[in-house]
Amino acid sequence: MSLWVDKYRPRSLGKLDYHEEQANMLKKLVQSGDFPHMLVYGPNGAGKRTRIMAVLRELYGHGVEKLRHEHQTFTTPSKKKLEISTIASNYHIEVNPSDAGIYDRVVIQDLIKTVAQTNQLESSSQREFKIVLIMEADRLTKDAQHALRRTMEKYMSTCRIILCANTTSKVIGAIRSRCLAVRVSSPTIEQIMIILTFVCKKEGLSLPNELAKRIAEYSQGNLRKALLACEACRVQQYPFSDDQEIPKADWEVYLKETSSLIVEEQSPNRLLQIRERLYELLVHCIPPEMIMKKLLQELMMNCDGTLKTGVIQAAARFEHRMQKGQKPIYHLEAFVAYFMAMYKKFLEDGMTADW
Amino acid sequence: MCGPLMYAFLKGGVPPPKKPEKQTPQRKNIPWVEKYRPRSVNDIAYQDEVVAVLKSIVKNYDMPNLLFYGPPGTGKTSSILAMARQLYGAHYTSRILELNASDERGINVVREKVKLFARQTASSYLPDGNRCPPFKIVILDEADSMTNAAQAALRRTIESEAKTTRFCLICNYVSRIIEPLASRCAKFRFKSLSNDAMTDRLKSICKDENIKCSDEALETLRKVSEGDMRKSVTFLQSCARVCGEETIEKNTVLEVAGVIPDEVIKNFIDKCSKNSHFSLQTAVEKLEMNGYSASQLIYQLLDVILNNDNIDMKNKAKICEKIAEVDYRLIDGADEYLQLMDLGSVLLENLPNY
Numbered sequence: 001m002s003l004w005v006d007k008y009r010p011r012s013l014g015k016l017d018y019h020e021e022q023a024n025m026l027k028k029l030v031q032s033g034d035f036p037h038m039l040v041y042g043p044n045g046a047g048k049r050t051r052i053m054a055v056l057r058e059l060y061g062h063g064v065e066k067l068r069h070e071h072q073t074f075t076t077p078s079k080k081k082l083e084i085s086t087i088a089s090n091y092h093i094e095v096n097p098s099d100a101g102i103y104d105r106v107v108i109q110d111l112i113k114t115v116a117q118t119n120q121l122e123s124s125s126q127r128e129f130k131i132v133l134i135m136e137a138d139r140l141t142k143d144a145q146h147a148l149r150r151t152m153e154k155y156m157s158t159c160r161i162i163l164c165a166n167t168t169s170k171v172i173g174a175i176r177s178r179c180l181a182v183r184v185s186s187p188t189i190e191q192i193m194i195i196l197t198f199v200c201k202k203e204g205l206s207l208p209n210e211l212a213k214r215i216a217e218y219s220q221g222n223l224r225k226a227l228l229a230c231e232a233c234r235v236q237q238y239p240f241s242d243d244q245e246i247p248k249a250d251w252e253v254y255l256k257e258t259s260s261l262i263v264e265e266q267s268p269n270r271l272l273q274i275r276e277r278l279y280e281l282l283v284h285c286i287p288p289e290m291i292m293k294k295l296l297q298e299l300m301m302n303c304d305g306t307l308k309t310g311v312i313q314a315a316a317r318f319e320h321r322m323q324k325g326q327k328p329i330y331h332l333e334a335f336v337a338y339f340m341a342m343y344k345k346f347l348e349d350g351m352t353a354d355w
Numbered sequence: 356m357c358g359p360l361m362y363a364f365l366k367g368g369v370p371p372p373k374k375p376e377k378q379t380p381q382r383k384n385i386p387w388v389e390k391y392r393p394r395s396v397n398d399i400a401y402q403d404e405v406v407a408v409l410k411s412i413v414k415n416y417d418m419p420n421l422l423f424y425g426p427p428g429t430g431k432t433s434s435i436l437a438m439a440r441q442l443y444g445a446h447y448t449s450r451i452l453e454l455n456a457s458d459e460r461g462i463n464v465v466r467e468k469v470k471l472f473a474r475q476t477a478s479s480y481l482p483d484g485n486r487c488p489p490f491k492i493v494i495l496d497e498a499d500s501m502t503n504a505a506q507a508a509l510r511r512t513i514e515s516e517a518k519t520t521r522f523c524l525i526c527n528y529v530s531r532i533i534e535p536l537a538s539r540c541a542k543f544r545f546k547s548l549s550n551d552a553m554t555d556r557l558k559s560i561c562k563d564e565n566i567k568c569s570d571e572a573l574e575t576l577r578k579v580s581e582g583d584m585r586k587s588v589t590f591l592q593s594c595a596r597v598c599g600e601e602t603i604e605k606n607t608v609l610e611v612a613g614v615i616p617d618e619v620i621k622n623f624i625d626k627c628s629k630n631s632h633f634s635l636q637t638a639v640e641k642l643e644m645n646g647y648s649a650s651q652l653i654y655q656l657l658d659v660i661l662n663n664d665n666i667d668m669k670n671k672a673k674i675c676e677k678i679a680e681v682d683y684r685l686i687d688g689a690d691e692y693l694q695l696m697d698l699g700s701v702l703l704e705n706l707p708n709y
């Protein structure tokens with residue numbers, strides 16, 4: 001049985017439940033025929049992928065939903081073999097080039113060229129172009145982005161590119177100047193509540209308004225998170241109650257405890273203990289920037305107002321270093337150590353002042 | 356087959372209306388940036404010095420090696436392609452070799468490809484009997500992303516193939532071309548398009564495409580494109596699609612260009628003037644949920660801060676310094692939320708409290 005997030009994913013532009021105006025705009029775009037390259041961006045779980053798939057369906061009909069999972073092999077200039085998995089239909093191919101790490105340029109170059117040059121679309125589709133969907137485009141190396149520039153122009157007659165990203169900040173200007181940028185913002189609390197209620201109704205459940213509201217707030221605009229949480233609530237207890245606990249993700253609970261441990265004691269020993277916990281999170285593939293962000297939020301709730309600016313600035317500084325550096329653990333740990341020192345000093349100063 | 360007269364005779368009546376000519380889909384569906392790419396050097400807007408030189412090449416067949424540089428979307432690639440088209444007419448694709456950053460351009464690849472291309476002799480007549488210059492052209496687009504070693508190797512190649520081949524190097528950053536290579540070329544700088552040049556071109560596209568665009572929208576389009584003609588044409592087409600039959604207004608341009616509405620910026624500043632970290636945090640979360648790009652935000656924020664007379668100089672300086680730092684970190688790939696929090700914490704301390 002599939003999860004609610006998959007079961008109730010709208011498939012067509014007409015069925016999208018929010019940002020209808022944008023959906024209309026996309027529809028016009030498809031109808032106009034001269035479909036541009038697109039850069040779709042927005043926060044996690046805002047519905048970017050759902051929207052893109054709906055556009056594809058509008059362009060090509062049901063055929064795009066017949067998906068094949070494939071493994072493609074690429075050869076780097078140094079003759080190294082890379083295997084990348086792709087998802088494709090007869091009309092489009094989806095790839096996540098960041099799977100190839102620093103060799104992403106090779107993947108993009110080869111893939112787009114092959115797609116653009118082997119143009120054997122069934123004549124029934126009435127489109128002269130195929131779509132290459134590039135996920136996590138904000139994680140493309142600069143090298144790969146530069147390579148995209150002329151490629152996007154050269155193969156335009158047979159191939160359009162849709163880039164999907166969380167932010168445009170990391171996409172170079174030359175690429176942005178070649179795309180129509182489409183911003184997908186998170187649904188509002190009310191919109192999420194409506195969707196949750198709708199899904200529950202389809203499942204034959206009745207969701208109290210108060211609980212819907214609490215789940216929506218907890219999700220912070222991430223619709224996927226909201227749907228998963230709602231389904232977890234259902235597993236935990238039914239009939240629902242207004243004040244039932246929303247099961248949080250394990251790692252969130254774990255991080256909350258971690259931050260309490262930091263505030264409770266500041267010592268080399270405790271730092272060691274925290275390091276173990278950070279490792280634990282990292283081996284479970286929690287992205288390091290997410291850890292930094294959550295830690296900051298938890299610590300801010302637990303420290304004095306005069307310390308807050310310092311904590312924020314430290315988190316921003318260490319996270320930046322983390323992006324430049326090799327091993328996230330160094331920088332996460334440095335942040336914790338920095339916080340401990342600052343916090344301890346604050347407590348000690350407080351005590352001498354009391355004397 | 357029967358003509359209208361014959362038809363009338365046989366069937367007794369008017370002939371059915373002639374079927375409309377089938378539109379060539381290719382033509383209709385190419386995006387405007389390609390559709391309106393200048394076809395001849397005369398069509399190139401605003402780059403007068405370059406155009407003068409290219410015209411004389413077209414006339415006298417006397418071409419030095421060229422180096423074009425300048426910001427994106429100012430006509431570099433278009434210029435050389437247009438010139439080649441004028442020199443070689445319909446046969447221009449067989450007389451030019453275009454290599455760019457998306458092609459494999461290691462030292463050997465460039466050398467081999469160029470050699471192979473240069474080896475075929477170039478006669479001074481085209482297959483159709485027309486005269487043309489007795490050389491071919493190698494276009495190295497986006498040359499600034501070639502390695503120094505590959506550039507060095509190119510130096511030799513340029514000299515050894517001089518008899519049959521001319522080179523045109525194109526790049527955004529001339530400083531990334533090694534000196535010995537640059538000194539073998541006549542250099543031309545492409546300027547960002549002026550306001551007038553850009554407006555004229557946009558207007559003429561509007562006319563050809565039969566779309567309506569308010570003056571204010573045109574003005575905004577020009578501003579957000581920052582002298583990049585390609586950007587402005589892409590934006591214009593997107594706006595046209597969004598608006599359909601209706602007149603394009605300023606707001607559509609702003610949305611399509613990803614410009615953040617002034618109220619959002621103002622609201623963020625207000626929240627940061629409350630001297631509360633909690634209010635800062637909710638403000639940043641809201642920005643994040645809306646998906647606004649942090650680099651765009653700081654770009655617009657800087658403007659607002661600089662023009663605000665209620666902030667004194669010393670505080671402004673501190674804010675600006677942080678903006679610069681955040682910008683740099685964002686380019687390195689730092690997390691947007693954390694960077695905006697950092698910036699916000701500095702605003703908190705340096706904005707006058709209300």
Ligand SMILES: Nc1ncnc2c1ncn2[C@@H]1O[C@H](COP(=O)(O)OP(=O)(O)OP(=O)(O)O)[C@@H](O)[C@H]1O
Nearest residue numbers: 005009016017018044045046047048049050223224
């Ligand atoms: N318009 C919509 N109406 C109802 N449900 C939606 C809509 N858009 C998305 N969803 C639901 O929200 C979930 C998340 O959407 P989606 O996967 O498209 O997000 P995303 O922006 O691609 O997220 P991420 O960046 O985290 O991958 C989907 O599983 C789908 O069920």
Ligand SMILES: Nc1ncnc2c1ncn2[C@@H]1O[C@H](COP(=O)(O)OP(=O)(O)OP(=O)(O)O)[C@@H](O)[C@H]1O
Nearest residue numbers: 388391392399400427428429430431432433584585
């Ligand atoms: N000077 C110009 N006159 C008229 N149109 C222009 C001019 N410059 C750019 N354009 C328009 O912008 C499009 C892109 O221009 P072009 O490819 O020549 O830019 P470029 O200078 O090579 O940019 P990049 O550095 O990004 O490669 C053209 O197809 C044309 O529509």
Ligand SMILES: [Mg+2]
Nearest residue numbers: 045048049050
């Ligand atoms: Mg997704």
Ligand SMILES: [Mg+2]
Nearest residue numbers: 431432433496
């Ligand atoms: Mg170019």
